[in-house]
Amino acid sequence: MDEPVITMRKVTAELGARPVLRGIDLTVGRGEVVALLGANGSGKSTAIRTIIGQVPVSGGTIELFGTPRRSFRNWARVGYVPQRTTAAGGVPATVTEIVSSGRLSRTRFGVFRRGDRDAVRRALELVGMADRARDPVDALSGGQHQRVLIARALAAGPELLIMDEPMAGVDLASQEVLAATLREQVAQGATVLLVLHELGPLEPLIDRAVVLRDGCVLHDGPPPKAVGQHALPGHDHVHPHAPAGTGPIRTGLLS
Numbered sequence: 001m002d003e004p005v006i007t008m009r010k011v012t013a014e015l016g017a018r019p020v021l022r023g024i025d026l027t028v029g030r031g032e033v034v035a036l037l038g039a040n041g042s043g044k045s046t047a048i049r050t051i052i053g054q055v056p057v058s059g060g061t062i063e064l065f066g067t068p069r070r071s072f073r074n075w076a077r078v079g080y081v082p083q084r085t086t087a088a089g090g091v092p093a094t095v096t097e098i099v100s101s102g103r104l105s106r107t108r109f110g111v112f113r114r115g116d117r118d119a120v121r122r123a124l125e126l127v128g129m130a131d132r133a134r135d136p137v138d139a140l141s142g143g144q145h146q147r148v149l150i151a152r153a154l155a156a157g158p159e160l161l162i163m164d165e166p167m168a169g170v171d172l173a174s175q176e177v178l179a180a181t182l183r184e185q186v187a188q189g190a191t192v193l194l195v196l197h198e199l200g201p202l203e204p205l206i207d208r209a210v211v212l213r214d215g216c217v218l219h220d221g222p223p224p225k226a227v228g229q230h231a232l233p234g235h236d237h238v239h240p241h242a243p244a245g246t247g248p249i250r251t252g253l254l255s
């Protein structure tokens with residue numbers, strides 16, 4: 001069997017003095033699409049930030065493509081979409097400039113050749129933003145921003161995509177575009193780990209769900225289909241057209 005793309009073993013991490021990850025085991029195999037679910041504050045973002053090295057681990061081990069994370073250097077193989085931020089972080093920049101920054105890891109000394117410019121253009125086409133290439137990013141809507149961040153992650157042609165709530169605050173049209181983009185990446189063999197609040201339009205793509213609670217893995221297996229996309233962790237609620245007297249859908253597993 002192929003080496004897993006991500007392996008976390010007994011990973012612990014603290015933020016400030018607070019234990020946020022309390023022994024996470026997670027393996028993502030090549031070509032798998034794994035959703036990381038859990039209530040607010042359960043440690044999802046922190047878990048993926050330990051994988052990309054933004055949060056130090058205090059115990060356990062992480063491997064990327066079979067290499068201990070500490071010695072892993074081949075970041076062109078990994079595309080990361082952070083939790084919703086503005087693409088430029090307040091710096092004036094065009095859509096093309098932001099997406100090009102995601103290609104730097106494939107260039108030699110930051111020099112863009114034709115292949116690099118083509119890759120940037122293709123990434124923009126994939127997310128339906130080619131017509132906005134020259135626009136300043138601060139002229140974009142939230143959903144368009146998110147598309148640009150995804151194009152940035154795709155620009156290096158990564159084998160592994162790590163996304164933190166890519167659908168959060170994204171309009172329906174952009175959600176459809178993002179789902180189609182992801183479908184295409186998966187069809188081409190990409191491995192995906194993504195934090196989600198609800199499976200939504202991505203549901204058909206998800207192979208496995210890992211549910212965190214309070215920094216521990218509560219469930220690792222098939223996505224919780226029976227509960228539908230409205231009843232994931234922290235989302236117990238009554239559907240607007242539920243008959244009177246119907247209580248929140250509780251899953252036991254997730255609540």
Ligand SMILES: Nc1ncnc2c1ncn2[C@@H]1O[C@H](COP(=O)(O)OP(=O)(O)OP(=O)(O)O)[C@@H](O)[C@H]1O
Nearest residue numbers: 015016018020038039040041042043044045046047
């Ligand atoms: N910089 C920080 N310093 C101290 N504690 C933090 C920091 N960032 C996050 N935390 C705490 O760590 C815990 C886990 O946060 P994390 O962002 O990983 O959760 P999450 O599952 O991604 O939540 P959400 O769904 O709200 O994004 C929370 O209790 C949070 O308050």
